Amino acid sequence: MDYAVETFSLTKIFSDWWGRAKVYAVDDLNLQIRTNEVFGLLGPNGSGKTTTIKMLLGLLHPTKGKCLMLGGDGSDPKINARIGFLPEESYLYRYLNARETLDFYGRLFKLPAKVRKMRIEALLDMVGLKAVANRSVGTYSKGMARRIGLAQALINDPELLILDEPTTGLDPIGTRQIKDLIIKLAQRGKTILLCSHLLADVEDVCDRIAILYGGKIQTQGQVRDLLQQTNKRQITTDVISDATVEKIKKLIHAENAEFEITSPMDRLESFFIRTVETAQRQAQSTSGAVSTTKISDFLEKDAKVESILDKLVSSPVVEESPEKVITTEKVEAGKSDIPEPNKQLLSELTGSKATSRIDKTPKEELTEKVEAGEANQEEKINRDILNRLVSSPESQEKKERQAGGDGDE
Amino acid sequence: MNSIWAVAKNTIKQALRMKIAVVFIILLLALLPVLGVSTTGDETIKGRLQTFISYGLSLTSFLLCLLTIAISIYTVTNDIKEKQIFTIITKPIRRFEFLTGKLLGVILLDMLLLVIFSIIIYSIAVYMPKFYQVNSVELAQAKTEFFTARAALVIPQQDFTEQARERFNKLKAEDALPENMSPAEVIREINNQMQVLSRAADIGDGIEWEFENVKPLADSIFIRFKYEVLQETPDSRIYSRWVVGDPHSVRTGEPGKTPVFVQDYRHTTETFHEIEIPSEVIPESGKLAVVFYNYPSNDTVVMFPKDGMEVLFKADNFTMNFIRSVILILSRLVFLTCLGILTSTFLSFPVAILLCLVLFVTASFSGFVLESFDFLSRNVGILYTYTLKWIVQILPEFDKYNPTKFLVPARLLSWSFVGQCILFMVCIKSFLLLVLAFLIFTYREIAKIVV
Incomplete structure (x- = not known):
C-alpha cells in the first residue's frame, strides 16, 4: 500500500553538551499515514509530536531510523514542492505585509507570476485577511498570524499538508473554519497530518489518530473504533409525551438494562457561532456607521470568510465529480464508512452555509432558529461571490489541480 | 534563481525596514557634508581635499564594514532564532540557495549604499575648490597633486x-x-x-638613482622624498642640489637631446616634500637619472628612508582612481559578508558579531599583526607557525588594500592591483568561506537550538 508518510523505527535522542543521551524525544516510532486520510497525532506537551514533524521535514536529523514523505526524503526540494507545512507558531517576517508574505512564499515555489497573483488573492480571501492585506504582519493578532500561516501552507496546492497545532490562538469561528477546510481538503484528495493536543479538533476531523507519550505510540486506530462505546446505545428523539417514555422504560427494564433520560445539550461551539452570527446580522442591518468600527469590521470579514472558504474549497469538488468519485472510492475501500459520520458531524456543527452544498437537511434546522429570511438572503450573496470567483481565475487553477491529480493516479 | 532572488529581495527589505541600515545611512549622510566643511588640513585646498578624502572614505568604508557584518549575521541568525527558516527551507529551496540569496541581498545593498556615498564624497571633493574660491596657484597645486593619479617609481x-x-x-x-x-x-x-x-649621502657627497619606464601623461613629474639626518642641523633644514635628466648627460655633463634640470633647495627634515620637474627632461628611452647632492654646509649625513624617495608622474585621472578605490572597498565588503554568513551558520548573533569584529580588526591591521607575531614567534616556534600564523594569513590584508593610501597622495591605483585584490580577497578567500558556510549549513540541524 502507498503511504503518504511512513517512518521506520524513527528515533531522536537529544544529548547534552558532552554527548550523553538526555532525552528520548521520539522512540522507535513506526507510523504509516495513508494517502488521502486525515491523520491526527495526539499527545501531551513534550510527547514528541513536533520533533517527529521536524524529522519528517528534515529540520532535525533522526538519531536512528528513517522517514519518508510522499515516498521521498523530506529535505528533497522535489518533495518539498508537494508539501504544505504550518509550524506550531506562525513564524513570519514582521515587516512584510500579508500580500508580500504570500508572494515571498509563492516565489520560493517558483510559481509563475500569474498563478502566484491569483492564488494570493484567493487565499487572502479565504483566510479573511484581504481587508488588512497591506498591513505588516507584525501588527497582526495571533489568530490573524495563524491564518496567514495557513495561507502560506496552501499556496502550492500541496498533496500533503502538515499542520502543527493549526487552531492555537484562533477564535472559535476561525477554529471552525480551519476544521471545515481540513475536511474539504481531504475530500479533494489531500492527505493531512494534524498535530494537536486540542482533542475536540482532532475528534471532529480526523479519520485515524495515534496517541504519543514519551516518544512512543501508545495507541492508534480509527477515531470511530476507538471512541465508540459498543456496550452502550443512545436514542435521540423529538419531544415525546411522558406516557411514551414510561412505555420505553418498561421495555428497557424487560431487558434488564440501566438507562437515563435528559434533554441533549447543544455544543458550546455551535452556540457561540450562532450567537456571533446573530450579532453580526443585527450590526449590518442597523447602519453603515457601525461597520467602520473595529469590531464590526472584524466580524464582517469573518462572515465573508466562511462563505468564500466554502465556495473555494467545495465548488471544484462538485464540478470535478467524476474524477472525485474514483478517488474517494479507492480510499473508502480501505477504511470503512468514515466520511459519512464526518459529514454529519460537520453539518451539525457549522450550521447554515458551510454545509449547504454537502448535505441539505441538518442545516435548515439551525438557521431557522436564527432567522429564515435573512439566511436566504445571505445565501444569495454568497452565490454571487462564488460566481465571481469561479468565473474568472478559478477555472484556470482548477485545470492545474486536475493536472496535478492526474499525476498522482 | 527565482527563489534565490526572492530571498535576496527579502533580505534587502529586512535590512531597510528593520532600520538597521537606516541608522548607518543617516549617520553617514549627516557626517559627510560636515566633514567636507570642517576638515582644514594644512589650510591649502590640497590639504583640505586630502583630509576630506581620507576621513570621508575611511569613515564610509568603516561604517559600511560594520553594517555589512551586522546585517549579514543578523539576517541569517534572526531567521533561525525567530524560526522563519522553518517555513523557508521546507519549501523547494536548497539550503545553499537560501544562503546565496542572503549573500546576494547583502551585497546588493552594500553596492547600492557604496554607490550613493561614493557619489556624495566625489561630488563634495570636486565641488570643494569652488566652494572655498581658492586662488589659481592653490587650484593648480590641487590639480597636479590631488586630482590626478600618479604612478610611482621607488628606489x-x-x-x-x-x-x-x-x-x-x-x-x-x-x-x-x-x-x-x-x-x-x-x-x-x-x-x-x-x-x-x-640610501645615505655623506657630507659634501651625493647619491644617484636611475629609473626606467618614466612615461608621464602630463607636463610635469614629481620627486617625492623625506630626509633623515644623523645630526640635527641648526635650522632643521637641509641645503641640497637636485639634478634630473638623461642619465648620460647627468653623468658626463655633455648636453644631450633633452635639457637637464638643476636646482638648489632648502627643505626641512623628517617630512615629505615634492619637487616639480618639467617632463621635457625625460629622454625618449624613458630612463631618468636623479642625483641628490648633500652640501657640506649641512654638516651631517643625509639618509632617505626605505619609502623616502620616489619619482611620481601622472598615469591616469582622479575619477578612474576613485572608481578603483571604491572597488577595493567593495571587495572588502564582499569578504565581510561571506565571513558574516559563515559565522552565522553555526554561531548565535552576539558570538558571531564578536568573532567577526575581532577578525575585522585583525584584518585591518594584518601587516602589524603578522609582524608582531613573527617577532614573538622566534620564541614560540612550530606551534605558532602551524596554527595562528596560518589563520592570520588566511585573513585578507585590508591595510594593504586601503584605498586612502592611494587617493591622499594621488597615487595610481592600477587595475592590476585591484585585480590582485579581487583575486585574493573575493575569488579565493571569500569563496572558501562561502563553501565552508554551505557545507556547515547543509548538514546542520536547523531546528536545533544553538546557544
Missing part, C-alpha cells in the same frame, strides 16, 4: 646578502664577531646596515 631594493656574508667571514676571521648573536642575526644586521648606507 629598487638592493640585495646585499652576498656582501654581508663576505663581511661576516672577514669578521669571523678577525674574531671580531659580536657576542650573544647567532650567525644569521649578524648577517641580517650587516645586511640592514648596508641597505641604510646605500
Whole structure:
C-alpha cells in the first residue's frame, strides 16, 4: 500500500553538551499515514509530536531510523514542492505585509507570476485577511498570524499538508473554519497530518489518530473504533409525551438494562457561532456607521470568510465529480464508512452555509432558529461571490489541480 | 534563481525596514557634508581635499564594514532564532540557495549604499575648490597633486646578502664577531646596515638613482622624498642640489637631446616634500637619472628612508582612481559578508558579531599583526607557525588594500592591483568561506537550538 508518510523505527535522542543521551524525544516510532486520510497525532506537551514533524521535514536529523514523505526524503526540494507545512507558531517576517508574505512564499515555489497573483488573492480571501492585506504582519493578532500561516501552507496546492497545532490562538469561528477546510481538503484528495493536543479538533476531523507519550505510540486506530462505546446505545428523539417514555422504560427494564433520560445539550461551539452570527446580522442591518468600527469590521470579514472558504474549497469538488468519485472510492475501500459520520458531524456543527452544498437537511434546522429570511438572503450573496470567483481565475487553477491529480493516479 | 532572488529581495527589505541600515545611512549622510566643511588640513585646498578624502572614505568604508557584518549575521541568525527558516527551507529551496540569496541581498545593498556615498564624497571633493574660491596657484597645486593619479617609481631594493656574508667571514676571521648573536642575526644586521648606507649621502657627497619606464601623461613629474639626518642641523633644514635628466648627460655633463634640470633647495627634515620637474627632461628611452647632492654646509649625513624617495608622474585621472578605490572597498565588503554568513551558520548573533569584529580588526591591521607575531614567534616556534600564523594569513590584508593610501597622495591605483585584490580577497578567500558556510549549513540541524 502507498503511504503518504511512513517512518521506520524513527528515533531522536537529544544529548547534552558532552554527548550523553538526555532525552528520548521520539522512540522507535513506526507510523504509516495513508494517502488521502486525515491523520491526527495526539499527545501531551513534550510527547514528541513536533520533533517527529521536524524529522519528517528534515529540520532535525533522526538519531536512528528513517522517514519518508510522499515516498521521498523530506529535505528533497522535489518533495518539498508537494508539501504544505504550518509550524506550531506562525513564524513570519514582521515587516512584510500579508500580500508580500504570500508572494515571498509563492516565489520560493517558483510559481509563475500569474498563478502566484491569483492564488494570493484567493487565499487572502479565504483566510479573511484581504481587508488588512497591506498591513505588516507584525501588527497582526495571533489568530490573524495563524491564518496567514495557513495561507502560506496552501499556496502550492500541496498533496500533503502538515499542520502543527493549526487552531492555537484562533477564535472559535476561525477554529471552525480551519476544521471545515481540513475536511474539504481531504475530500479533494489531500492527505493531512494534524498535530494537536486540542482533542475536540482532532475528534471532529480526523479519520485515524495515534496517541504519543514519551516518544512512543501508545495507541492508534480509527477515531470511530476507538471512541465508540459498543456496550452502550443512545436514542435521540423529538419531544415525546411522558406516557411514551414510561412505555420505553418498561421495555428497557424487560431487558434488564440501566438507562437515563435528559434533554441533549447543544455544543458550546455551535452556540457561540450562532450567537456571533446573530450579532453580526443585527450590526449590518442597523447602519453603515457601525461597520467602520473595529469590531464590526472584524466580524464582517469573518462572515465573508466562511462563505468564500466554502465556495473555494467545495465548488471544484462538485464540478470535478467524476474524477472525485474514483478517488474517494479507492480510499473508502480501505477504511470503512468514515466520511459519512464526518459529514454529519460537520453539518451539525457549522450550521447554515458551510454545509449547504454537502448535505441539505441538518442545516435548515439551525438557521431557522436564527432567522429564515435573512439566511436566504445571505445565501444569495454568497452565490454571487462564488460566481465571481469561479468565473474568472478559478477555472484556470482548477485545470492545474486536475493536472496535478492526474499525476498522482 | 527565482527563489534565490526572492530571498535576496527579502533580505534587502529586512535590512531597510528593520532600520538597521537606516541608522548607518543617516549617520553617514549627516557626517559627510560636515566633514567636507570642517576638515582644514594644512589650510591649502590640497590639504583640505586630502583630509576630506581620507576621513570621508575611511569613515564610509568603516561604517559600511560594520553594517555589512551586522546585517549579514543578523539576517541569517534572526531567521533561525525567530524560526522563519522553518517555513523557508521546507519549501523547494536548497539550503545553499537560501544562503546565496542572503549573500546576494547583502551585497546588493552594500553596492547600492557604496554607490550613493561614493557619489556624495566625489561630488563634495570636486565641488570643494569652488566652494572655498581658492586662488589659481592653490587650484593648480590641487590639480597636479590631488586630482590626478600618479604612478610611482621607488628606489629598487638592493640585495646585499652576498656582501654581508663576505663581511661576516672577514669578521669571523678577525674574531671580531659580536657576542650573544647567532650567525644569521649578524648577517641580517650587516645586511640592514648596508641597505641604510646605500640610501645615505655623506657630507659634501651625493647619491644617484636611475629609473626606467618614466612615461608621464602630463607636463610635469614629481620627486617625492623625506630626509633623515644623523645630526640635527641648526635650522632643521637641509641645503641640497637636485639634478634630473638623461642619465648620460647627468653623468658626463655633455648636453644631450633633452635639457637637464638643476636646482638648489632648502627643505626641512623628517617630512615629505615634492619637487616639480618639467617632463621635457625625460629622454625618449624613458630612463631618468636623479642625483641628490648633500652640501657640506649641512654638516651631517643625509639618509632617505626605505619609502623616502620616489619619482611620481601622472598615469591616469582622479575619477578612474576613485572608481578603483571604491572597488577595493567593495571587495572588502564582499569578504565581510561571506565571513558574516559563515559565522552565522553555526554561531548565535552576539558570538558571531564578536568573532567577526575581532577578525575585522585583525584584518585591518594584518601587516602589524603578522609582524608582531613573527617577532614573538622566534620564541614560540612550530606551534605558532602551524596554527595562528596560518589563520592570520588566511585573513585578507585590508591595510594593504586601503584605498586612502592611494587617493591622499594621488597615487595610481592600477587595475592590476585591484585585480590582485579581487583575486585574493573575493575569488579565493571569500569563496572558501562561502563553501565552508554551505557545507556547515547543509548538514546542520536547523531546528536545533544553538546557544
